[in-house]
Amino acid sequence: MSRKLRVVALVDPELVPPDTIVGVSDEDMADWKMEYDVRVTLEDLGHEVVCLGLEHLGQLAEVQRDFRPHIVFNMLEEFHGAATYEPMVVGHLELLRLPYTGCNPQGLLVAHDKALAKHVLRGAGIPTPPSRVFERTSRAAAGSISAKSLNFPLLVKSTVEDASLGIATDSVVHSERELRRRVQRVHDDQCTDALVEEFIEGRELYVGTLGNQRPTALPVWELRFRRLPPGTPNIATADVKWDGDLQKEWGVMTERAKLPAAWERRLQSLARRVHRTLGISGYARMDFRVTASGEPYVLEANPNPNLSYGEDYAESADAAGLDYESLLQRILNLGLSYPAAWKRQLV
Known part of the structure; x- marks a missing residue:
């Protein structure tokens, strides 16, 4: 004990x-x-x-x-x-x-800035959807908001907000007009810059990581919809995450992903690379889109995800052989062993 x-x-x-x-x-x-x-x-x-x-x-x-x-x-x-x-x-x-417990300050800073994180990941050769950032200063020049080299459909979201805050079904846009409207919505409602990235058609998959310098990757989890309305994108909107009535109506569920073994290994390897590349410590969840042909794209990294009993991260850990008590004890141990700068000064 x-x-x-x-x-x-x-x-x-x-x-x-x-x-x-x-x-x-x-x-x-x-x-x-x-x-x-x-x-x-x-x-x-x-x-x-x-x-x-x-x-x-x-x-x-x-x-x-x-x-x-x-x-x-x-x-x-x-x-x-x-x-x-x-x-x-x-x-x-x-x-x-x-x-x-959980992530260090530098890892949090980099991961929470979605635009910066994508820049770092691209520099490391990690696949992530092509994207652009529209700063709030562009509100005064709506005509300057244009997809340019990006291909529709596009996903528009805040550069810093977590938990799908501000993401809705119409965050996926199909025209320049819709793009301008949604970017300005992010600027006005969330008071942040807007990140615009190519929307990857495919499956929404999550991979938990656990560790400091040498993280392990948990089994892959998937967001699924049993009754998604026709024409609705299969994305984790704020309502999908938090609206119980909508979850029942659309048959929202998460479960262990049924994937070819090679796909799962590649996703887990990428998740570990993201963890290390962004300087994350403790525990995290990496969000992916995977095309029908198996090509993975990293959407974002989420340090310190929800640890509720029965939620995705804990369920994924349980599938890897870590029950809830063991998971929390492991997280404690990782926090105690993390080599913070002040510990290095004591050596």
Whole structure:
């Protein structure tokens, strides 16, 4: 059995889970299910857990002084409403010399900037759809928004938002007019630059990775639709991810992908390369599109994906022989062993 640890479960202030879920409906607990699952499972493993809803950075020094944690289990996806601040919180943990789970600040910065990540991946020879970025400054010159060398259909999304925020079925555009309208929608509604990439017809596949410098790749998972309306693109929109009624109507499901062994090995190899190339540590999920002929394209990398019990990442780990308790303990161990800069200075 692993040694007992003092663990700070670091969460959004609005997602601090209750002590018990007796009488709580699935719908009511959906927002903080991961936080609850992780905290309870860590306690079941014998660890002492304090849940901290982070409102200001000073709380980290306070909990370090009062609780003396061995590690912080980072479940933040944003700070003060901004996903771009998450790497800064993790950087603060490093400055405090506090070990933490999940991805390091540099890996988070690169992976969260989808345009930058694609540039890095292309430089490493990793296949990713051709793309362009339209900065918010182009709002004043709508006529300058043009596909140019890109081939329709195109997918338009924010350069920085996660969890499919802002992605809808009409994010896939088929004309210059639709492109201009959707780019301006991203500029206006999400206040970010817009990433436009060629839409790859094919299957939507996910590969989890687990590790620091030498990551392993989990079995390939697939997003499927039993009743997708005709003409609707098979993409993970915000509604597909979060709207329970639509999930039932369209028969949305995820499961282990049925692939030729050679395809799965190639996807897993690419996922490990993406993990290393972007400097990711801990755990991540790589999103792919794969054509009918088996050509894979990396869409994006997602450090620190959803760890809820029964969700894709945990299910994929279970298929690889890691049950939920073993997965969380492995993530703790990876955080403790990550060679942060302050540890190297102590050698």
